[in-house]
Amino acid sequence: MAEEGVKLLGFWASPYALRVHWALKLKGVEYEYLEEDLMSGKKSSLLLQSNPIYKKIPVLVHNGNPVAESLVILEYIDETWKQNPLFPEDPYERAQLRFWAKFADEKCFPAVIKTFSSEGEELEKNVKEAREYLKILDGAVGDRKDNQIDFLDVALAVVGHWANITGEIIGMKLVDEEETPSLVTLFEDVLEAAPFLKECTPEKSRIPVELAGGAGDKVRPADGAGDMSRQPRVDAVSVEDVAASREQPEILLAVVELVQTHGAF
Ligand SMILES: N[C@@H](CCC(=O)N[C@@H](CS)C(=O)NCC(=O)O)C(=O)O
Known part of the structure; x- marks a missing residue:
């Protein structure tokens, strides 16, 4: 059972969102995870209302109060749930x-x-x-x-x-x-x-491959949104294949486009 009123707005491949997942898990706090489909460019109204300044994930919504910016969220989590402290005393x-x-x-x-x-x-x-x-x-x-x-x-x-x-x-x-x-x-x-x-934590091999697939096809629907275990969109392509993307410019370009559009992965 998720503790009442703990929601995390994230994107499966986001390193910033992963920090928050980890902190909540380390504290043993149950939460509801809400996946934002950043690839489609359509942000949920909850995200836009919760983080109107940056409009970015992650956002932690606790009892209706939104907290944005991953490092700020980590501190908030540590101060709210005292077990397994993330900071030393000094x-x-x-x-x-x-x-x-x-x-x-x-x-x-x-x-x-x-x-x-x-x-x-x-x-x-x-x-x-x-x-x-x-x-x-x-x-x-x-x-x-x-x-x-x-x-x-x-x-x-x-x-x-x-x-x-x-x-x-x-x-x-x-x-x-x-x-x-x-x-x-x-x-x-x-x-x-x-x-x-x-x-x-997403499989390492999923990250470049799926991002490249998604960036190259922005109209793809948000299949499996909210489910971090959904299947990769591109089968049988490994990190090594993506590493060879200097010879496969379309994959590299797709990742570059994504990074440039979102300022991150
Ligand atoms: N400084 C922010 C960075 C968050 C960030 O860059 N989030 C990206 C996803 S990894 C995002 O929401 N991008 C959407 C956009 O820029 O439109 C943090 O630490 O939370």
């Missing part, structure tokens, strides 16, 4: 976690996304920049010794994961064991430590 340590999450969203994610829409020398420059930011971020992940999954793990795991996926699509690594050893495994480490999070 204010200075808390400030450090917030600092790195902000750095990830303001510097690292945009740098990763920028690599999609470039070619040749520009691409190499953008990859170098993304790797530099990610290396700095990796230091922040690696320095921590606490085993409990916290705010920073939830905030940063998706950054490493999407950097991994992006690297496979563009054919150049953004994270690797040598330069970013913590970030490259953080996502899998969290899932290993809390396997129940898998139930709300």
Whole structure:
């Protein structure tokens, strides 16, 4: 039974929405998930009313009160449901976690996304920049010794994961064991430590393939909306196939178009 009045508006492939799914699951809070069909460009009236400023998912609606922006939502969740705290007690340590999450969203994610829409020398420059930011971020992940999954793990795991996926699509690594050893495994480490999070986590192979399929065909109806386990739209195409998308420009272009339209995956 979902706790009364806890709703999450999301999009299955969104790294920002995944943060919120994970935080709610880690707290053991039951919630109703409402899928927005971002591929169709039609946003629900609940989304437009709940986040009129940015009109973006994720939005958490708690007892009718909307909270937007994934990092703000994580803090709201931690303050509302006290069990399994996501933040340490110490204010200075808390400030450090917030600092790195902000750095990830303001510097690292945009740098990763920028690599999609470039070619040749520009691409190499953008990859170098993304790797530099990610290396700095990796230091922040690696320095921590606490085993409990916290705010920073939830905030940063998706950054490493999407950097991994992006690297496979563009054919150049953004994270690797040598330069970013913590970030490259953080996502899998969290899932290993809390396997129940898998139930709300999309298969890695679904992400580039389905987004490419959806972006190339915007009129496709929202089949299975609200059901995060629906079948991939493109069968038998793996991440490796998508990585070869430099030879299949239509897939790469579709992903680029999607990233440019939505400013994210
Ligand atoms: N800073 C926001 C970013 C959210 C975001 O970019 N959401 C994307 C999906 S991943 C979105 O809703 N895009 C729809 C649009 O831009 O129209 C957060 O942390 O929640």
